Amino acid sequence: MSAPLPAPTIPGQPLTALAPMQDVTDLAFMRVAAHYGAPDYFVTEFFRVHSQSRPEKHILRAIDENTTGRPVFAQLIGEDIAHLARTIDELLRHPVAGIDLNLGCPAPKVYKKNVGGGLLREPDKISKILAAIRAAVPGLFTVKMRIGFEDTGHYDAILDLVNEHRIDLLAVHGRTVRELYRGEVHYDAIARAVARVRCPVMANGNITSAAKAARVLAETRAAGVMIGRHAIRNPWIFRQCREHFAGRPVTPVTFADVRDYIGHLFNATRQPGIPENAHVSRMKKFLNFTGQSVDPDGAFLRDMRRATTAAGLFAVCDRHLLAEPAREFALEPYPGVIARPNCEMPDSAAAASGIGGG
Ligand SMILES: Cc1cc2nc3c(=O)[nH]c(=O)nc-3n(C[C@H](O)[C@H](O)[C@H](O)COP(=O)(O)O)c2cc1C
Structure with a gap:
């Protein structure tokens, strides 16, 4: 080595x-x-x-x-x-x-x-x-x-x-x-x-x-x-x-923790000169994944996808995450709650969505 x-x-x-x-x-x-x-x-x-x-x-x-x-x-x-x-x-x-x-x-x-x-x-x-x-x-x-x-x-x-x-x-x-x-x-x-x-x-x-x-x-x-x-x-x-x-129980993550993460991510990824709607669109790409563990019906994802402003996005987050802030964020994604664009789609759609990677 x-x-x-x-x-x-x-x-x-x-x-x-x-x-x-x-x-x-x-x-x-x-x-x-x-x-x-x-x-x-x-x-x-x-x-x-x-x-x-x-x-x-x-x-x-x-x-x-x-x-x-x-x-x-x-x-x-x-x-x-x-x-x-x-x-x-x-x-x-x-x-x-x-x-x-x-x-x-x-x-x-x-x-x-x-x-x-x-x-x-x-x-x-x-x-x-x-x-x-x-x-x-x-x-x-x-x-x-x-x-x-x-x-x-x-x-x-x-x-x-x-x-x-x-x-x-x-x-x-x-x-x-x-x-x-x-x-x-x-x-x-x-x-x-x-x-x-x-x-x-x-x-x-x-x-x-x-x-x-x-x-x-x-x-x-x-x-x-x-x-x-x-x-x-x-x-x-x-x-x-x-x-x-280490054989210890996993510390639960609460909805309040998830709301904190979203706020933190929003501030950390904000770039000077990028318009608000573009930043909101980028955030939605991250939240597509996070939403897979919020509720089994995908309601958070559906509402989140409609947001076009930061205020609208955070209103959705607050409604879904702060009504019961102590509720546990699921450790696994809920089955059938799919992130879109989600990398789980055919070639052409993945290419069109700009998902590259490995
Ligand atoms: C949006 C996205 C971008 C990616 N970009 C890269 C990359 O730049 N380099 C790379 O080696 N793999 C890239 N990958 C592949 C990941 O590193 C990883 O191999 C793949 O997502 C499977 O792991 P996961 O199921 O834990 O996501 C990308 C995957 C995604 C979803």
Whole structure:
């Protein structure tokens, strides 16, 4: 190993990480997540690497202005070896915990350029890229991958490349690119990675609660869990994981706590010059996830989606969350209460909604 891996906040526990999410996991969101119970480490949204690219300034802020107390890895998406090396050289001048490579993004506009999830079709190309990045990164080099493009035909070969190129940590989202964000996660495939690679593996995909995290860890024997959408819904999830892993009861989250989170998130993500309606629209994307645990009928989500002003949005939040402030926020999402746009939809709709990622 080239440098020490992030340490779990509580020694001896499985690792937790906030999954990188484009347009979500920026500096503001990382700080909010840290406020409610930080994951053990963070990963930035992806820096796009191509001949004209320079590391995006707003993503760099998540590294340079990190006040969370936890390490931040810089994620890259690209395939041009010279430009990857140039970008890594630039990023290593910033306080990054390490460099992460995206081998999972399923957005058609990304995979059609043969980057992100598109690379999973070409193990030979992956091998060249991993070799080049390994040579350029003296510290930690991590990979976040899906289990294949159409199917898992190249999966074992790619896992062997993870060993060959001495990757320090591997996060596996247990779906193929074609499966997008829908349906069951193939935890058995994550277990296959754990058995095959020498480095620690982070299990990713549909980890909805601390109890689910423990079940996935038991099934996969992974070193930790990486959580994305359910940390937007419930930013207490990492604290709850630590409690659950320690054998303690999970501290309940009340509706008053959720109202506090929404207010905090609103203030933290507000950007100068962004009109109120645009900020409200962005908030609604976050609240789409949070609303999955407010009521089993989706009434909060329906009302929230109609709000167009900050005052209207907060009136909905107050009506649904402060009438019974001590009520418990459900630990799991209510079945059938779907976030829209929700990443659970077909290719074209997901592309139209701008959901990219991995
Ligand atoms: C809105 C959104 C943006 C995403 N952006 C990225 C990204 O920039 N890089 C990446 O590796 N994965 C990205 N992902 C994938 C997540 O990191 C994660 O692998 C996926 O959501 C499954 O985990 P979850 O069920 O815990 O959300 C994104 C996912 C979503 C929903």
